[in-house]
Amino acid sequence: MSEKEIIQKLKRIVEPYVQRNEGLDNFHEETDFLRDLEINSANLVDVILDVEDEFDITIDNESMEGMLTVGDAKNIIQHKL
């Protein structure tokens, strides 16, 4: 799966939890889930579950700790695929 495809899928996954929609207009690796998209931290756990389902991977607790940006998520997904 290409990086571009992963990032497109991530965008679809996070959309329901985003509270700052402007953040979606400029969605790239540096986009921060909490600061730029204002996803609340309880919902960030939902994002992680949805990523597990979408990519059929398991995200362990150590990986979860560092999943704060789109790039972090992309790297974790690439590593697990």
Place this chain on the structure above:
Amino acid sequence: MIGNDLVDLNLALPEKKAKNLRYQEKVFLAGEIDEIKASLDPERSLWRFWSMKECAYKASQRDTRFRRKLNPLDFKCEIQKDSTGLVHTKNATYKVYSEIESNYIHSYTISESFRPSVIYHLDISKQEKLAAIAAALGLSKALVNIEKDSLGIPCLRLGSTPKSFPISMSHHGNFSAFLIPLINS
């Protein structure tokens, strides 16, 4: 050190997290999951645990300045009474007060030397927040500024003085809560 966290139950309860074991296993320790399940109101109990963890996370980040991370399993909750509990981390234990109301849960921790005033508001703008904080301090709004450092930890600065005071803020849905230091000078 201080920290607070507010959960708007009108948003949180419909998410039915107490029925979602996969979610719980990412956030709560086995003993916490058992307590949630056994409680009279599992959904409310779950959000109390969550807000205790978030509140201790904020206080502990202020203490030790760790980089942001999503590590709810590093915070172990111990309920003491209806409104008090302890949160244990690897390095410290925080005493946390939880106000459990029909529409929200607010958890906060304060150090011994710190006597904050807590104010609640329905969703308000940034300017209105500053006005509410200034009013609680008995100061003019023009004097009060909130600054965040590189970790996103907020502090309160008065006018152009170099001195700053810790402040903790939490916002969710329709509610905002602030822990404000009482300033004597």
